[in-house]
Amino acid sequence: MIPIKTTITVASDGKATIELPLNVLPGGHKVLLVIDEQSLSDRPVVDYNSTWDQLEQLIDKSIVDTGIENMAS
Numbered sequence: 173m174i175p176i177k178t179t180i181t182v183a184s185d186g187k188a189t190i191e192l193p194l195n196v197l198p199g200g201h202k203v204l205l206v207i208d209e210q211s212l213s214d215r216p217v218v219d220y221n222s223t224w225d226q227l228e229q230l231i232d233k234s235i236v237d238t239g240i241e242n243m244a245s
């Protein structure tokens with residue numbers, strides 16, 4: 173078994189398009205498909221780059237000089 177987490181596109185005729193990694197051999201395969209009931213278009217768009225930048229800014233603001241050179245020792 174090859175676990176694959178991906179996004180598919182479903183057309184109005186019910187046909188789905190999916191891209192698979194190259195290590196999936198051509199031919200017939202048994203597949204278990206689980207569809208999230210909420211489509212991606214119904215979900216709020218999250219700008220992960222912006223969120224990551226905000227986290228880095230928060231970390232920078234939270235730095236405290238303890239005077240200890242190596243906290244791990």
